[in-house]
Amino acid sequence: MSTAVGPVDDARARPSDALVQWARRNGWTVSLLGFFALLLVFTKLIQPNYGVAGVQGLAISVLPLALAAAAQAVVVISGGLDLSIGSMMALTSVVAAVLMKGQPEEFGIAVVIGVLLLGLLLGAINGSLVVITRVPDIIVTLAMGFVWAGCALLVIKTPGGAATKWLKELVLGSLGVEWIPKAAIALIIVVAVVWIPVRRSTLGLSIYAIGSNRLAAFRSGVPVGRTKIAAYVLTGLFSALAGLSLTASTGIGTPVPGPYTLLSVAAVVLGGVSLAGGRGGVFGPIVAVLILSLIRTDMTFLSLDTNLAIVVQGIILIGVVMVGSFIQLRRTRA
Amino acid sequence: MTVTTDLLLEATGVAKTYGAVVALRSASLAVRPGEVHALMGANGAGKSTLVKILTGAVRPDGGRIAIRGRERMAHSPAEARRNGIVSVYQEPALIPDLDIRDNLRLTETPVEPFRHWLGELGIGDLDLSRLARQVPLASLRIIDLARALAIEPDVLMLDEMTAALPANLTERVLEVIGRQRGGERSIIFISHRMIEIAAVCDRATVLREGATVGVVDIVPGAEERVVELMLGEIAKDTTDGGARVASGPRPADARPRLTARELSHGTKLQDVSFDLYPGEVLGVVALEGQGQDELFDILAGSDRPSGGELLVDGAAVSFRHPADAIRAGLVYVPADRAEALLMQRSVRENIALPTSAQIGGWGPINLARERRVVDGAVQQLQIDSRAGGEVRRLSGGNQQKVTIARWVAGGVRTMLCFDPTRGIDIRTKQQIYTLLRDLAEAGAAVLLYTSELKEIQLACDRAIVIFGGRVVAKIEAADADEPALLRAAYNLRSDAQMPEEVAAEIVAAVVAEEAAATPDAADREP
Numbered sequence: 001m002s003t004a005v006g007p008v009d010d011a012r013a014r015p016s017d018a019l020v021q022w023a024r025r026n027g028w029t030v031s032l033l034g035f036f037a038l039l040l041v042f043t044k045l046i047q048p049n050y051g052v053a054g055v056q057g058l059a060i061s062v063l064p065l066a067l068a069a070a071a072q073a074v075v076v077i078s079g080g081l082d083l084s085i086g087s088m089m090a091l092t093s094v095v096a097a098v099l100m101k102g103q104p105e106e107f108g109i110a111v112v113i114g115v116l117l118l119g120l121l122l123g124a125i126n127g128s129l130v131v132i133t134r135v136p137d138i139i140v141t142l143a144m145g146f147v148w149a150g151c152a153l154l155v156i157k158t159p160g161g162a163a164t165k166w167l168k169e170l171v172l173g174s175l176g177v178e179w180i181p182k183a184a185i186a187l188i189i190v191v192a193v194v195w196i197p198v199r200r201s202t203l204g205l206s207i208y209a210i211g212s213n214r215l216a217a218f219r220s221g222v223p224v225g226r227t228k229i230a231a232y233v234l235t236g237l238f239s240a241l242a243g244l245s246l247t248a249s250t251g252i253g254t255p256v257p258g259p260y261t262l263l264s265v266a267a268v269v270l271g272g273v274s275l276a277g278g279r280g281g282v283f284g285p286i287v288a289v290l291i292l293s294l295i296r297t298d299m300t301f302l303s304l305d306t307n308l309a310i311v312v313q314g315i316i317l318i319g320v321v322m323v324g325s326f327i328q329l330r331r332t333r334a
Numbered sequence: 335m336t337v338t339t340d341l342l343l344e345a346t347g348v349a350k351t352y353g354a355v356v357a358l359r360s361a362s363l364a365v366r367p368g369e370v371h372a373l374m375g376a377n378g379a380g381k382s383t384l385v386k387i388l389t390g391a392v393r394p395d396g397g398r399i400a401i402r403g404r405e406r407m408a409h410s411p412a413e414a415r416r417n418g419i420v421s422v423y424q425e426p427a428l429i430p431d432l433d434i435r436d437n438l439r440l441t442e443t444p445v446e447p448f449r450h451w452l453g454e455l456g457i458g459d460l461d462l463s464r465l466a467r468q469v470p471l472a473s474l475r476i477i478d479l480a481r482a483l484a485i486e487p488d489v490l491m492l493d494e495m496t497a498a499l500p501a502n503l504t505e506r507v508l509e510v511i512g513r514q515r516g517g518e519r520s521i522i523f524i525s526h527r528m529i530e531i532a533a534v535c536d537r538a539t540v541l542r543e544g545a546t547v548g549v550v551d552i553v554p555g556a557e558e559r560v561v562e563l564m565l566g567e568i569a570k571d572t573t574d575g576g577a578r579v580a581s582g583p584r585p586a587d588a589r590p591r592l593t594a595r596e597l598s599h600g601t602k603l604q605d606v607s608f609d610l611y612p613g614e615v616l617g618v619v620a621l622e623g624q625g626q627d628e629l630f631d632i633l634a635g636s637d638r639p640s641g642g643e644l645l646v647d648g649a650a651v652s653f654r655h656p657a658d659a660i661r662a663g664l665v666y667v668p669a670d671r672a673e674a675l676l677m678q679r680s681v682r683e684n685i686a687l688p689t690s691a692q693i694g695g696w697g698p699i700n701l702a703r704e705r706r707v708v709d710g711a712v713q714q715l716q717i718d719s720r721a722g723g724e725v726r727r728l729s730g731g732n733q734q735k736v737t738i739a740r741w742v743a744g745g746v747r748t749m750l751c752f753d754p755t756r757g758i759d760i761r762t763k764q765q766i767y768t769l770l771r772d773l774a775e776a777g778a779a780v781l782l783y784t785s786e787l788k789e790i791q792l793a794c795d796r797a798i799v800i801f802g803g804r805v806v807a808k809i810e811a812a813d814a815d816e817p818a819l820l821r822a823a824y825n826l827r828s829d830a831q832m833p834e835e836v837a838a839e840i841v842a843a844v845v846a847e848e849a850a851a852t853p854d855a856a857d858r859e860p
Contacts, residue, residue, distance in 0.1 A: 021463065202439065202440065202442075205432065205436055205439055205440045206440065208429065208431060208432055208436075209429040209432065209440055211431075212429045212430050212431035212432065213429055213430055213431075215425075215427075216425075216426070216427045216428060216429055216430075217429060217440075218391070218410075218411065219391070219411050219421075219423060219427040220411070220427055220428075220429070220437075220440055220441045221410070221411050221412035221415055221441055222412075222440065223410070223412065278429070278430070278431035279431050
């Protein structure tokens with residue numbers, strides 16, 4: 001037995017294998033994309049007029065929620081939950097709108113950078129409070145949600161301010177081909193620039209690690225507290241980006257938080273991120289946002305009662321998650 | 335305080351208290367370079383706390399830790415690693431949702447040395463792109479060890495490394511540990527298995543009640559001294575572990591409490607039949623993964639068989655839920671205490687849960703009755719309730735006693751024990767054997783799976799051996815010595831020709847044991 005030493009060389013996977021493996025690991029996201037495609041076909045069937053304008057409108061309307069879902073996804077993967085995302089969006093949005101009003105275009109760049117820094121700061125405060133006080137994430141972020149919402153009203157009482165022209169142009173209209181909305185490009189670039197480097201770094205691994213098994217992560221030498229704060233900082237950054245996209249798409253700042261917090265939780269669950277932490281990514285939740293939004297559009301096309309539409313949305317959410325866990329159960333049994 | 339620079343690791347006067355509970359009073363440990371040093375002690379002696387302090391997971395209240403003569407107190411596992419101390423814990427420290435490669439990146443472990451050590455440890459063909467969650471427990475422990483070795487630490491701490499390993503992997507691990515002797519690296523080895531200590535360790539530090547009570551050179555015959563130190567005055571009760579006198583012949587008209595007929599489950603369990611009578615302890619022996627897990631899941635009502643029949647008191651039963659099994663009088667004691675206990679609730683609540691929380695009922699709890707029942711159980715099992723509060727603060731042995739107590743309190747008819755003494759010290763083990771015997775005397779039927787073959791003769795009347803999902807042998811306790819059980823577990827009849835490698839393993843085990851028992855046999859060891 002002592003001579004039976006296994007292959008020591010590192011069996012490197014071929015690219016095609018890697019792709020297959022990626023698809024298997026991200027099966028949920030892939031099937032969500034398939035579902036989204038089916039939904040697009042369905043939309044075209046019930047509303048033959050659905051075309052360029054519809055795609056444009058969809059892209060712009062989902063942008064803030066997609067970024068909010070990305071924000072929620074990061075913190076949920078780390079084993080937490082942030083109920084202040086909507087408020088952080090409102091605060092960053094009004095700060096941007098107020099500062100940009102009546103200022104030259106170039107000043108807008110400084111405002112954008114400043115608002116992103118503000119997002120980092122808000123996230124850092126949330127995260128530090130969670131780590132230092134050891135109060136559960138839900139309670140800390142719920143409370144801080146009130147604080148940030150209050151701050152937004154202190155900045156401006158009623159919707160107002162303005163957005164710099166170039167910021168609006170960043171998300172309105174299309175690029176080259178009219179089928180490719182700028183908002184979609186912006187979303188892809190922003191998420192790619194922020195998330196992919198994180199995902200590939202030790203920080204990303206650590207975020208997954210503390211969400212998956214805190215104790216094992218600690219014993220592996222992961223600085224658990226610092227990683228948690230970093231996850232909240234990333235959530236703050238994505239929230240600030242979402243706030244900026246609100247200002248850009250509406251042209252003003254609204255101090256009252258929208259329904260983004262709870263919708264982001266719904267998108268995260270639908271997007272295949274485990275609420276227990278450690279599993280999923282940010283792309284699944286973003287596709288989930290597209291689906292949720294398109295379903296709502298379809299119900300308008302079908303001229304369903306708006307209240308009924310909300311009920312249907314809830315039922316779909318539960319149904320999809322049930323199907324998902326059923327598939328997972330089957331897979332683990334097999 | 336002497337500063338001796340020839341020691342690799344020196345800890346002196348280490349103390350730690352958790353509230354009112356003193357975990358360590360004054361522990362010391364001195365490890366020379368290139369030695370394998372055993373750290374021993376009964377439950378609650380403070381081994382785990384000392385390890386946690388050395389690896390920076392817990393801060394001591396007092397004491398001094400020096401590495402190569404320089405004072406180095408680690409405040410986190412990461413800092414301990416930078417100081418050259420790496421630990422392999424009892425539970426795998428891999429992140430379940432990351433694949434093995436990412437787990438290596440997380441701890442900045444070089445892949446090539448890791449691969450090398452995996453090969454040395456016997457699982458060189460492991461696919462590194464698998465999620466840790468999908469890798470079996472035994473392999474995870476090996477991965478943990480290979481990862482620790484690949485970091486090239488000065489001091490490697492192994493806490494119950496071999497506890498969950500099958501025999502062939504245990505042998506590889508011990509071989510690799512043995513080869514580290516005399517090198518640059520020192521290993522601190524924690525195990526309850528005397529045979530392993532004798533096989534690989536140079537010296538042993540013995541803890542009792544939070545203090546170091548002695549350091550013993552491991553020479554043939556040193557086990558007696560170690561046990562004496564470890565157990566203090568009760569050493570005599572536990573060392574004479576000869577074969578138990580089997581109980582008298584079963585009356586001819588006895589009816590089995592539990593009958594399994596041709597039980598099967600998927601590919602793991604093929605054909606298992608046995609009768610379990612009231613008043614007996616029936617042992618189940620199997621190598622890792624022979625279907626015993628599935629068998630116990632079926633008996634405990636957690637899973638349904640794909641074929642076969644289960645009879646309780648002669649009547650066919652079909653369990654859809656553990657509550658059905660409990661109603662039929664079948665209660666389950668798992669190896670993993672976390673599966674059975676509410677770790678954050680009190681001892682009292684845990685014991686009372688199955689009895690007073692009438693299954694399926696929602697009504698009020700009869701508090702007076704609950705108190706009576708719980709106090710009785712605590713006394714009967716000598717549960718250490720110093721901490722009084724949450725179960726998770728108890729030592730592993732005491733937690734296991736609580737697991738058993740909760741069933742005893744309600745009056746047990748049939749108890750299914752799955753490796754109940756895993757990772758538990760000798761003293762508590764002995765108490766658990768005695769308890770199982772007492773339960774059988776009182777008319778209960780006990781089914782006991784154990785990974786330690788020696789336990790069969792200590793606790794059982796007879797044993798069945800499962801191999802490849804089938805019952806391959808039935809052995810009376812008198813004949814169930816370790817070599818016989820091991821042969822049966824590998825499905826080798828005593829007259830059959832054994833494959834060479836299996837024979838080598840068995841011979842090694844037997845020789846090691848003889849060496850442990852008689853000093854003169856040591857020179858026969860290869």
